[in-house]
Structure formats: C-alpha cells, structure tokens
Amino acid sequence: xxxxxxxxxxxxxxxxxxxxxxxxxxxxxxxxxxxxxxxxxxxxxxxxxxxxxxxxxxxxxxxxxxxxxxxxxxxxxxxxxxxxxxxxxxxxxxxxxxxxxxxxxxxxxxxxxxxxxxxxxxxxxxxxxxxxxxxxxxxxxxxxxxxxxxxxxxxxxxxxxxxxxxxxxxxxxxxxxxxxxxxxxxxxxxxxxxxxxxxxxxxxxxxxxxxxxxxxxxxxxxxxxxxxxxxxxxxxxxxxxxxxxxxxxxxxxxxxxxxxxxxxxxxxxxxxxxxxxxxx
Numbered sequence: 001x002x003x004x005x006x007x008x009x010x011x012x013x014x015x016x017x018x019x020x021x022x023x024x025x026x027x028x029x030x031x032x033x034x035x036x037x038x039x040x041x042x043x044x045x046x047x048x049x050x051x052x053x054x055x056x057x058x059x060x061x062x063x064x065x066x067x068x069x070x071x072x073x074x075x076x077x078x079x080x081x082x083x084x085x086x087x088x089x090x091x092x093x094x095x096x097x098x099x100x101x102x103x104x105x106x107x108x109x110x111x112x113x114x115x116x117x118x119x120x121x122x123x124x125x126x127x128x129x130x131x132x133x134x135x136x137x138x139x140x141x142x143x144x145x146x147x148x149x150x151x152x153x154x155x156x157x158x159x160x161x162x163x164x165x166x167x168x169x170x171x172x173x174x175x176x177x178x179x180x181x182x183x184x185x186x187x188x189x190x191x192x193x194x195x196x197x198x199x200x201x202x203x204x205x206x207x208x209x210x211x212x213x214x215x216x217x218x219x220x221x222x223x224x225x226x227x228x229x230x231x232x233x234x235x236x237x238x239x240x241x242x243x244x245x246x247x248x249x250x251x252x253x254x255x256x257x258x259x260x261x262x263x264x265x266x267x268x269x270x271x272x273x274x275x276x277x278x279x280x
Contacts, residue, residue, distance in 0.1 A: 001023060001050055002023070003016055003019040003023070003046055003050060004016065004049070005045075005049070006045045006049045007191070008191060009038065009042065009045035009191070010180075010184060010188045011042075014175070015175060018031075018173060018174075018175035019042075019046055021173050022154075022155075023153060025173055026151055027171060027172055027173050028114075028132055028155070028156050028171065028172045029153075029154065029172065029175065030156045030158065030172035030173065030174045031157050031158070031175050032175075032176045032177070033159075033160075033177030033179075034159075034177075034179060034222055035222055036222025036223050036224035036225060037177045037179060037222060037223050037224075038223060038224075039115075039157040039177060040113065040157060042155065042177075043056075043111060043113035043155040043157075044113075046111060046153070046155065047110075047111035050111070050153070052108070052110050052153065053110045053111070054111045054112075054113060055099050055103050055111070055112050055113070055152075056099070056115060057099040057100075057113065058115045058116065059115060059116050059117055059119045059120045059124070060119055061120065061121075063119070063120050063124065064121075064124070064127075065123075065124050065127030065128050065131075066098075068098040068099050068131075069101060069131065069137050069139075070096060070097055070098050070101055071095075071098065072091075072094060072096075073094040073095075073096055074094070077091070077094045091141055091142060092142060095139065095141060099112065100112070100131060100137070101137075101146055104136070104146055104147065104148040104149065104152070105149060106149065106152070107149070109150040109151070109152060109153065110150075110153075111152065111153045111154075112152040112153065112154045112155070113155050113156075113157070114155070115157050116159060117158050117164070118159055118160065118161045118164065119161065125165055125168035126165050126167060126168060128168075129171065132154060132171060135147065136148065156172065179222075180223060182209060185208075185223065185226065186201060186205060188223065188227075189201060189205075189227065189230060192227055193230065193231075193234060197240075199240045200233065200238070200239075200240050202240070203240035203241075204226075204230050204243060207243045207250070208226050208229070211253075211259055211260070211269065214268070214272060217260075217268065218262060219261055219262060219265060221259040221260065221261075225261075226259070229255060229259050232255040232258060233254065236254065242254065249273075250273060251273065252269070
C-alpha cells in the first residue's frame with residue numbers, strides 16, 4: 001500500500017516519501033508547516049487515495065489526552081440512578097468512546113488525523129506516548145484493555161506554535177511542508193481552477209510572491225489565501241494588467257484583503273509602494 005498522490009492534491013516527491021515511510025515504519029507521521037499549506041487536507045487525501053475511512057480529532061487549548069481514549073460520564077449515571085433507570089447497572093453504558101478507541105476497534109484500517117497538536121498543553125503529547133506506541137490502553141472503570149485490531153495510519157499536524165517533547169518526536173516520522181515554489185503553486189491552482197487563463201495566473205503568481213517576499217510582514221499570505229484571492233480575480237474577470245502599476249511596478253492589487261490580514265501589513269505595503277514610486 002503506497003500513497004502516490006491524488007487528483008485533488010499536489011503532493012511533492014518528498015511528501016509522498018514521508019507518507020509511505022510512516023506506513024512502512026508503522027509510526028505516526030508528524031507534519032509541520034505554515035498555516036494554510038494543506039496539512040489537514042493531506043490527511044483527507046491520503047485516506048481517500050488509500051481507501052481508508054478518516055477519523056479526525058481537532059485539538060483545542062482545553063483538549064485532554066484522555067478525551068481521545070474515553071470519558072466516564074459519572075453525572076449521567078448519577079442522574080439515572082436517581083430516576084431508577086435499569087441501565088445504571090451496567091457501567092459500560094456510561095463510557096463514551098473517544099476517537100482513538102474508535103480507530104483501534106474499527107473493522108478495517110483507518111487514517112487518524114490529530115490536528116494542530118501544538119494547541120494543547122505541553123503534556124498532551126506525552127500523555128499519548130504509550131497509546132500511540134503500543135496501540136493499546138486500559139479502561140479502569142470496566143477493567144478491560146482496548147487493543148488496536150488494525151494499526152491506524154496516524155497523521156499529526158502542528159503549526160509550530162510550541163515545541164513538542166523529544167520523547168514524542170522520537171516516535172514519529174517527521175516532515176516539514178515547505179512553502180510551494182511558483183511552479184508547484186501553479187500546479188496547485190490548476191487543480192482547483194482547470195482551464196483557466198494562463199496569463200492571469202502568471203500575473204497573479206508574480207504579484208503574490210512579490211507581496212509575500214516583502215520584508216517586515218507580520219503575517220505572510222499562505223497557499224489557501226492565494227487560492228481565495230485568485231478565486232476572486234477569476235470571479236470578477238480581472239485583467240492581468242490591473243495587477244501591476246505603471247511601468248510594470250508593484251501596485252495594490254484588487255481584493256488585497258484576501259492576502260494581507262492586518263492593518264500593520266497593509267500599511268507597510270502601502271508605504272513600500274509609495275517609497276518605490278517616489279524614489280524612481
């Protein structure tokens with residue numbers, strides 16, 4: 001079983017190698033990269049290409065590792081006992097299965113996405129070490145061990161907001177998704193907008209990378225933001241010439257709010273254009 005990419009996702013050679021290495025080593029694939037570079041979409045496309053159901057666990061700052069295993073609903077059991085419910089006699093009725101439990105007991109191999117693991121507390125990755133390594137965990141309330149029927153393909157994403165523990169990193173195969181170069185970005189756009197005007201795409205790519213490479217930007221525009229911006233250009237039938245200023249200089253393009261997302265960057269952009277025009 002190998003991942004060869006898909007029609008809807010442009011996977012570079014090193015990314016395909018990383019996915020297949022994680023499959024061969026039977027280790028989680030830890031994917032880092034700038035926000036908006038397609039880390040979450042990778043899990044969706046890999047699962048579809050390999051014919052695996054996808055289970056997703058989106059991490060928040062309040063998420064605890066235990067929630068991925070199971071939770072014991074003691075409040076519901078107390079309420080049912082007060083109401084004289086018959087189901088209260090079986091504690092299994094109050095065990096809420098987490099996404100790891102579902103992945104471990106699935107009848108076929110699944111892909112498990114643990115999305116944005118760096119949002120959680122620093123202890124969160126360490127709390128999953130044993131479960132991801134041994135593919136089993138113990139349920140104390142029912143005194144049973146849940147073991148993986150089929151080892152899931154675990155894909156973990158991180159935006160690099162905080163460092164992950166070394167012990168956790170040792171158990172993963174790591175891949176960093178580099179920001180795509182212009183040729184790769186062109187292929188990505190053509191997947192989403194087949195049959196588009198190449199002249200417009202060339203002009204849009206040039207303007208986008210000129211903006212992205214401006215020194216001092218607080219937040220550089222991402223791949224997903226470029227796709228949003230280009231969608232607006234296509235919808236409004238913007239001419240390629242309107243993306244540049246006089247003498248082919250950089251100008252403020254239409255719908256620039258799709259690319260620059262704060263007033264500091266927009267102000268910096270306007271100042272740099274003003275300075276460039278008056279220094280000629």
